[in-house]
Amino acid sequence: MSALSIYFAEKREFTKASIFIAFATATRLIGIILVFYLFLKIFEKGVNQLSKSWWTLFVAPLGVGLIGLYFQITRNNFLIIYSEHTNWGRSLSISSFEHLIFESKDLILQIFGPVKPVSINLIHFGTIFFFIFLAAISFKKIRKALWIYCLLTIIIPLTSGTYAGLPRYLLASFPLFIPFGKYLENHKSIMYVYIFLAIFIQAVFLIRFFNFEVAT
Structure with a gap:
C-alpha cells in the first residue's frame, strides 16, 4: 500500500494516492505518516493545487477512522490499535x-x-x-x-x-x-x-x- 501510495503521489495522481493511503492507514497507525506526505506533495505545487486537491487529505485518513469504528462496534474500543501498542510497552x-x-x-x-x-x-x-x-x-x-x-x-x-x-x-x-x-x-x-x-x-x-x- 505504501509503495502504491507513493507511486501515485509522485505522479501527482492525488485521488488514487489518497485511496491507497486510506487502505494503508487501516492496516497500521504508522500509515498516517503517508497522509502528511500527501499534504507535502500537494503543497509542493502551491496553494492552487491545494485548493483543488484539499479533499483528498480527508479521504486519506479514512482508513484509521473506519477501522476504529469497526473495533468500536465489535470490541467497544475505538482506539484498540493504539492501546495494543501500549500493552507491548x-x-x-x-x-x-x-x-x-x-x-x-x-x-x-x-x-x-x-x-x-x-x-x-x-x-x-x-x-x-x-x-x-x-x-x-x-x-x-x-x-x-x-x-x-x-x-x-x-x-x-x-x-x-x-x-x-x-x-x-x-x-x-x-x-x-x-x-x-x-x-x-x-x-x-x-x-x-x-x-x-x-x-x-x-x-x-x-x-x-x-x-x-x-x-x-
Whole structure:
C-alpha cells in the first residue's frame, strides 16, 4: 500500500494516492505518516493545487477512522490499535524517549562489558545507524517530501521507547534504498560488505525463526 501510495503521489495522481493511503492507514497507525506526505506533495505545487486537491487529505485518513469504528462496534474500543501498542510497552511520550536513551546506553555498555548483548538486539540497534547513513546519502537524491516521509517512519517508532522491531519500519522507508543502490554501484567494496552482512543477518533471523524464538 505504501509503495502504491507513493507511486501515485509522485505522479501527482492525488485521488488514487489518497485511496491507497486510506487502505494503508487501516492496516497500521504508522500509515498516517503517508497522509502528511500527501499534504507535502500537494503543497509542493502551491496553494492552487491545494485548493483543488484539499479533499483528498480527508479521504486519506479514512482508513484509521473506519477501522476504529469497526473495533468500536465489535470490541467497544475505538482506539484498540493504539492501546495494543501500549500493552507491548510502546507509547509516544517523553518518558518513552528517555527509556530509549537508557536502553541504548545499557546495550552499548554490554558491548564493551563481559556479558555481550543478544545478537538480535544488536541488529535492531544497528538499524538506527544504517538508517542515518541511508538518510544522509539520500538527502539530495530524492524529493524532500519523500525524504521527510522516510525520516518520520523511523523517528516516530523510536519515540515509542524502543528500537526493537525497527528493521520492519525501515522497509517502509524503501525510497532511501534507491539512491543507496546507486551508491553501492559506485563503491564496489562497500557493496560486497553489505551483501555479506545482509546474508549473515538473514541467517540469524532464519535460525531464530526455526528455533521458535521471538523477534525481540
